[in-house]
Amino acid sequence: xxxxxxxxxxxxxxxxxxxxxxxxxxxxxxxxxxxxxxxxxxxxxxxxxxxxxxxxxxxxxxxxxxxxxxxxxxxxxxxxxxxxxxxxxxxxxxxxxxxxxxxxxxxxxxxxxxxxxxxxxxxxxxxxxxxxxxxxxxxxxxxxxxxxxxxxxxxxxxxxxxxxxxxxxxxxxxxxxxxxxxxxxxxxx
Amino acid sequence: xxxxxxxxxxxxxxxxxxxxxxxxxxxxxxxxxxxxxxxxxxxxxxxxxxxxxxxxxxxxxxxxxxxxxxxxxxxxxxxxxxxxxxxxxxxxxxxxxxxxxxxxxxxxxxxxxxxxxxxxxxxxxxxxxxxxxxxxxxxxxxxxxxxxxxxxxxxxxxxxxxxxxxxxxxxxxxxxxxxxxxxxxxxxx
Numbered sequence: 001x002x003x004x005x006x007x008x009x010x011x012x013x014x015x016x017x018x019x020x021x022x023x024x025x026x027x028x029x030x031x032x033x034x035x036x037x038x039x040x041x042x043x044x045x046x047x048x049x050x051x052x053x054x055x056x057x058x059x060x061x062x063x064x065x066x067x068x069x070x071x072x073x074x075x076x077x078x079x080x081x082x083x084x085x086x087x088x089x090x091x092x093x094x095x096x097x098x099x100x101x102x103x104x105x106x107x108x109x110x111x112x113x114x115x116x117x118x119x120x121x122x123x124x125x126x127x128x129x130x131x132x133x134x135x136x137x138x139x140x141x142x143x144x145x146x147x148x149x150x151x152x153x154x155x156x157x158x159x160x161x162x163x164x165x166x167x168x169x170x171x172x173x174x175x176x177x178x179x180x181x182x183x184x185x186x187x188x189x
Numbered sequence: 190x191x192x193x194x195x196x197x198x199x200x201x202x203x204x205x206x207x208x209x210x211x212x213x214x215x216x217x218x219x220x221x222x223x224x225x226x227x228x229x230x231x232x233x234x235x236x237x238x239x240x241x242x243x244x245x246x247x248x249x250x251x252x253x254x255x256x257x258x259x260x261x262x263x264x265x266x267x268x269x270x271x272x273x274x275x276x277x278x279x280x281x282x283x284x285x286x287x288x289x290x291x292x293x294x295x296x297x298x299x300x301x302x303x304x305x306x307x308x309x310x311x312x313x314x315x316x317x318x319x320x321x322x323x324x325x326x327x328x329x330x331x332x333x334x335x336x337x338x339x340x341x342x343x344x345x346x347x348x349x350x351x352x353x354x355x356x357x358x359x360x361x362x363x364x365x366x367x368x369x370x371x372x373x374x375x376x377x378x
Contacts, residue, residue: 040372057372162223171224175226176365184227185228
């Protein structure tokens with residue numbers, strides 16, 4: 001895999017439950033090193049539009065032809081706005097990798113969804129697409145991948161980590177998302 | 190000068206003249222390589238608060254003790270909200286360098302200020318603090334510097350340029366400022 005492969009990392013801005021919408025940020029980088037572009041779009045908190053909004057953000061970008069991998073900080077943005085990574089891959093033909101620092105707890109998520117959403121079955125079905133796999137690098141991360149082979153997904157993660165556990169495109173998107181919303185970036189991805 | 194010296198680069202978000210305020214973004218980097226933090230604050234379009242807002246943004250940051258140089262994209266942000274770099278240096282004890290890709294045209298600026306502002310004399314006085322100097326690197330840039338010697342200012346600029354004419358902390362702040370406001374980053378610094 002080329003060291004300068006273009007990856008877009010995506011994370012959401014922090015939000016309060018009073019807010020109906022939140023912004024998501026995409027950081028387009030060459031490997032883990034050079035920032036090429038920043039993308040932004042708006043999704044509904046606990047909505048169902050994250051998949052289409054991410055697809056539109058990438059399809060509408062001037063960098064669309066260069067982006068070879070999409071990395072997302074987890075499987076849900078803006079609360080429980082669950083991302084259908086398979087659908088994004090089928091629409092864009094760009095592989096999608098989700099990365100989480102914490103081990104997902106499907107039972108807890110299921111309980112929360114049942115409690116708060118009439119369409120909880122549909123959301124659980126989306127969450128259950130793909131297998132979650134623990135990858136043991138310097139720090140463990142939990143990933144899913146769509147449209148890419150396991151070895152290539154791991155290669156892409158390895159080459160885009162500079163420090164710590166999280167690939168630079170997601171780390172940078174997280175710094176921007178929290179910094180712009182809060183005045184100073186904070187917290188782990 | 191240490192290669193990993195912490196520099197904050199500052200640029201403003203684009204705005205229309207209908208808007209009374211605009212945001213400014215600070216990108217804290219180690220040299221030109223590693224993004225450490227994002228800062229944001231809000232200033233008045235054509236106002237007079239940029240100096241105090243930048244000072245507050247930096248003094249209030251968790252990275253305050255690490256930041257060794259402030260770089261600003263030009264001498265004015267948010268239209269004609271002119272930055273008093275000397276005052277920022279005296280308040281923070283952090284050297285300030287302004288960098289512009291285009292040669293400033295003092296006569297044109299003076300005409301515009303006279304036309305639009307009752308306090309044009311005061312604003313011109315601020316603009317005229319420090320000498321503008323052309324630095325011939327791979328591409329020429331026009332700089333002013335406050336609280337730092339000429340050679341050290343040039344060293345800091347050189348070590349923080351990766352590609353092109355503009356130090357990474359300012360380039361990254363520009364990408365974020367335009368990307369967040371417009372949905373996709375655009376334009377040169």
